[in-house]
Amino acid sequence: MTKTTALLRTACYGAVILLLLLLCGPPALLAFHRPPPAPVQKSALTPAPDAKPTKPAKPATRAAADGFVPAPPGGPLYDTLTVNRRRASNLPTELPAAVPYYGERTVYLTFDDGPDPDVTPDVLRILRQAGVPATFFVVGLEAEKSPDLLRQIYRDGHAIGNHSYNHVYRDLYRSPAAYTAQLRRTDDILMKHLGVRPRISRAPGGSAGSFTDAYWSALATEGYRDIGWNVSAEDASRANGAEIAATVVRQMDDGKYLWSHAIVLMHDGRGHEETARALPAIIKYFKDRNFEFRVVNLETPPAW
Numbered sequence: 193m194t195k196t197t198a199l200l201r202t203a204c205y206g207a208v209i210l211l212l213l214l215l216c217g218p219p220a221l222l223a224f225h226r227p228p229p230a231p232v233q234k235s236a237l238t239p240a241p242d243a244k245p246t247k248p249a250k251p252a253t254r255a256a257a258d259g260f261v262p263a264p265p266g267g268p269l270y271d272t273l274t275v276n277r278r279r280a281s282n283l284p285t286e287l288p289a290a291v292p293y294y295g296e297r298t299v300y301l302t303f304d305d306g307p308d309p310d311v312t313p314d315v316l317r318i319l320r321q322a323g324v325p326a327t328f329f330v331v332g333l334e335a336e337k338s339p340d341l342l343r344q345i346y347r348d349g350h351a352i353g354n355h356s357y358n359h360v361y362r363d364l365y366r367s368p369a370a371y372t373a374q375l376r377r378t379d380d381i382l383m384k385h386l387g388v389r390p391r392i393s394r395a396p397g398g399s400a401g402s403f404t405d406a407y408w409s410a411l412a413t414e415g416y417r418d419i420g421w422n423v424s425a426e427d428a429s430r431a432n433g434a435e436i437a438a439t440v441v442r443q444m445d446d447g448k449y450l451w452s453h454a455i456v457l458m459h460d461g462r463g464h465e466e467t468a469r470a471l472p473a474i475i476k477y478f479k480d481r482n483f484e485f486r487v488v489n490l491e492t493p494p495a496w
Contacts, residue, residue, distance in 0.1 A: 229272060236417065247378045259283060261388055266293070268327075268351035270388035274379055275414050285415040290490035294452040297483040300492060301326040301474075303392060304355055305461025307334055307341035313462045314468035316341075316348060318456065322475045326350050327488040329394040329419075332357035332378030339385045346386050351487035352392040353419060354378050364395075365402050368410035371395075375416060389447050392488055419488050420495035421457035422450050425467065425474075428459065433469030440474050453493045454483075 278285045301319075306312045306328060319326055328345050330352060335342045345352060356364055357374040364371050372423035380388040393416045395402060403418075409419055423443045427436045440456060456474070458467050478485070486492070 292493035329355035436470035438474035
């Protein structure tokens, strides 16, 4: 009887243990179970193994609290706020201080009067192939006509400067107020198409002989930095591409004191196809002599 009772007790214990395993076993097993990987679904957005990956999209412009767009060292300077917006927000309109950059061999390629649908695309293509940056001082009226070219200049990483709205001397140089009004009008166009505006400008025809102290004071108050030049391609003449390139080379060879900050004036406005033809030889000259190519910004030294 005792032996039978012990066997019955053992059987009951076994049944209880078996019941517990049945109840608790699946969760325990699932805790340690690693399911097989899901099959990879093919998508039109997934390139084939031998497909060339697409270029990442340009990130959206992000401004700092002061309105300036952060730029890498030596990069272009842009502002997300107009002069009037800065004043309305009680933000300074004056430019921040910057230390001039004098390299051992530094060149700034600059182009005025564009963008032009016949010239600017060739200039951009040559710059892209050479892998060098440049600065484009655009006329507001031309930017209105060719906003796609304006955006391409910006997307390619070049600097953009303000070169007035209509480039008409009798309108521009009536007074400092008339001059800065044209800069602000061009700013509005650039803001419309790019979301930013530059803080660098260049006086059509140059500031010499056109600016008085009142002009310089107005530019400083509204926060524009006028950029001159010390090497001219003299491409406003009827010179051909070879002659334009030779002009730049001659000035560089004769003025080695400028090698620390050579600011080369060229044009990409209408009728300057020969400038585009001269550009490869000009770039080659500077590359052969190990020049650093930079865009104009607040660190760019005065031309003279």
